[in-house]
Amino acid sequence: MLPLSLLNAAQNKPMLVELKNGETFNGHLVNCDNFMNITLREVYQTSADGDKFWKLKECYIRGSTIKYLRVPDTLLDAVKEEQTRAREAGRSARGAHVSGAGNRGRGMPQRGRGAMRGGPIRGGRGRGRGM
Amino acid sequence: MDSLIPFTTSGSLVDCVDRKMLVVLRDGRKLQGVLRSYDQFANLVLEDTVERIYYRDFFAEAWKGLFLIRGENVVLLGEVDLDKEDDVPLRQVPWEELLPYHRQEIAAKKKREEVKAQVLFEQKGFCKEGGEGDGY
Numbered sequence: 001m002l003p004l005s006l007l008n009a010a011q012n013k014p015m016l017v018e019l020k021n022g023e024t025f026n027g028h029l030v031n032c033d034n035f036m037n038i039t040l041r042e043v044y045q046t047s048a049d050g051d052k053f054w055k056l057k058e059c060y061i062r063g064s065t066i067k068y069l070r071v072p073d074t075l076l077d078a079v080k081e082e083q084t085r086a087r088e089a090g091r092s093a094r095g096a097h098v099s100g101a102g103n104r105g106r107g108m109p110q111r112g113r114g115a116m117r118g119g120p121i122r123g124g125r126g127r128g129r130g131m
Numbered sequence: 132m133d134s135l136i137p138f139t140t141s142g143s144l145v146d147c148v149d150r151k152m153l154v155v156l157r158d159g160r161k162l163q164g165v166l167r168s169y170d171q172f173a174n175l176v177l178e179d180t181v182e183r184i185y186y187r188d189f190f191a192e193a194w195k196g197l198f199l200i201r202g203e204n205v206v207l208l209g210e211v212d213l214d215k216e217d218d219v220p221l222r223q224v225p226w227e228e229l230l231p232y233h234r235q236e237i238a239a240k241k242k243r244e245e246v247k248a249q250v251l252f253e254q255k256g257f258c259k260e261g262g263e264g265d266g267y
Binding site: 001002003004006007020022036063064066067068069070071072073075076 | 156157158167168169170174175176178179195196197198199200201203204
């Protein structure tokens with residue numbers, strides 16, 4: 001799950017966007033593209049010092065001005081589940097491959113080296129959610 | 132094995148996935164979380180992220196959750212040694228307690244940098260700092 005695919009999967013989800021200048025935008029993601037340009041709806045804008053607030057119906061943010069986005073914690077799990085479902089569906093549609101050891105990653109388009117590792121096998125030495 | 136992987140973002144970060152990482156941002160913020168994903172721009176996905184602030188031999192943590200960090204803003208990404216992190220001789224205190232000291236330190240640093248820039252400009256013939264002036 002590449003960072004930008006995660007962003008795509010966050011459509012209609014609430015998020016907090018902080019710009020490089022420190023301003024923050026709280027709202028629901030309407031749409032995004034591969035430049036990380038985004039549109040939000042029902043936005044609360046906060047100035048960099050945190051002392052001024054604005055309410056915006058909808059706003060567009062150019063990707064290059066973003067510092068980071070905070071998305072719901074549940075999003076990663078939701079996306080993983082969705083991928084698993086899609087894989088199962090694809091497998092059964094192609095007619096019952098009995099899955100075995102060498103089968104990992106076949107049902108899913110393989111992305112960069114890193115993308116797979118966050119997949120079915122979690123944990124490693126990281127302190128995840130204890131899974 | 133090392134030599135088989137070229138020095139690219141993807142090459143250097145594969146081994147860091149699913150590990151607890153420290154990320155330092157250009158604004159000076161320090162985040163710790165589990166690296167779940169990244170791309171060629173070093174955009175990062177950090178899960179279970181906490182922000183840490185330090186003052187003298189104290190530190191404080193604030194829970195932040197799931198982050199998507201735009202690569203441009205990353206200064207440093209380093210693995211946290213889980214065996215050693217508990218031996219660090221720092222004392223954890225509540226966030227609200229440490230925050231004023233932390234803010235004060237940032238303000239003092241900013242002031243110092245301004246004075247320094249002014250002296251360099253007026254007496255040493257340096258040009259003025261451009262824009263951000265955060266040294267990165």
